[in-house]
Amino acid sequence: MDPSNKPKSTAPKDVGRHAHEFFDAARLLLADRFAEARFDPDRGLRVTIIELNDQDKASITNAAEQLGILDWIRIEHADPAALATWERLRHDLLQLQSAEAHLLMRYPTPDPGYRRPPVDIHLSADAETTAADLHHAYGDFVALQVGALPYPPKPQSSTTRRTTAPTDQREPANPAEMHIALEAPLEIRSGQTRTHGLLLTNLGTEAIRVHTNGNLTATILNNSGAVIGGYNGAQITPLIIFTAGPSETIRIPVLVGSASYQPELGYTIPPGTWHLTAPLDLADGRRLTTPALELTITD
Known part of the structure; x- marks a missing residue:
C-alpha cells in the first residue's frame, strides 16, 4: 500500500470505472472515520482514514481485491494536526457564514472531519482584512483568494501577472444596427458588486435576440481601453433570451463588479472614472461587445 512502491504508469481504465463503487464501499465500512477519497496524479485511488487501524486496512484491501483493483489502492492515516x-x-468559517456571509465567495462545506491542506477559500474583493486574519491564523493550511487575486500577494513578473481579459475576439456592436446605453449614470463603491440596467434599442428591421444567463457581465477598462477588473465569482447558467423588435428598446440587466485584475491596483479597483463593456452573444451566432460606457467608482 506504500505509494512509493506503485508503478509509475497510469492506472488502467478499470480502476476509474470502479472508483465510485470502491469509494462507496470504503465509506460504508468506515462511517464517520472516512476522511477523504481522491484520485492520485496517476489515477490510482487514495482513501484517507481517521484513526486508521489494521482492521480498516484488511477490510479496504478486501473490497479492492474483490473489484480487481488492489494494485492501484493507497490507504493513509489522516494527519492529526490537519484534523x-x-x-x-x-468554526471560523461558520462564524463568517453567520456574521459576514457576503465575504465568502467559495469555500468548503464546514462539516466536521478532515480537509487536505491547502484548503481553498475565495473571498470577495473587499475582504482583505478577513484574508489577513485567516492567513495569520492558518498560514499555508489555507490557499486564499481575494477577489481575482491571491492573498498574500505574490511577486509579479511578465509571466505571472494575472490578466482576466476575454480571450475571444469580439467585434463592437454596429451603432447603425443598435444603440446601447446605461439606463442611468452608474456609481459603485470600490470592492462592491451591483446590477444595473443596459438599454438596447434596435435600429434595424430584424429582431435582435441576446442570449444571457439572466444578465450580462461587465468588464472594467481603464482610459486606454485595457482590462483592469470586473466581477469574479460563480454565476448560474440558464439560457434567458432578451428580444428587441425593430424600433424597440429593451432593458437587459448587467452585473458590474469592481474586483481588480491588476496587482498594482490592489484587490479592488480604486475610486475614479472608468469604463465598462459587456459581451453580447446573439441568436444568429455573432459575438459582439457593447461600446465602452462610463462609470464612477467611489470610496
Missing part, C-alpha cells in the same frame, strides 16, 4: 486545524478553521 485539529480543520476543526478550528471550520
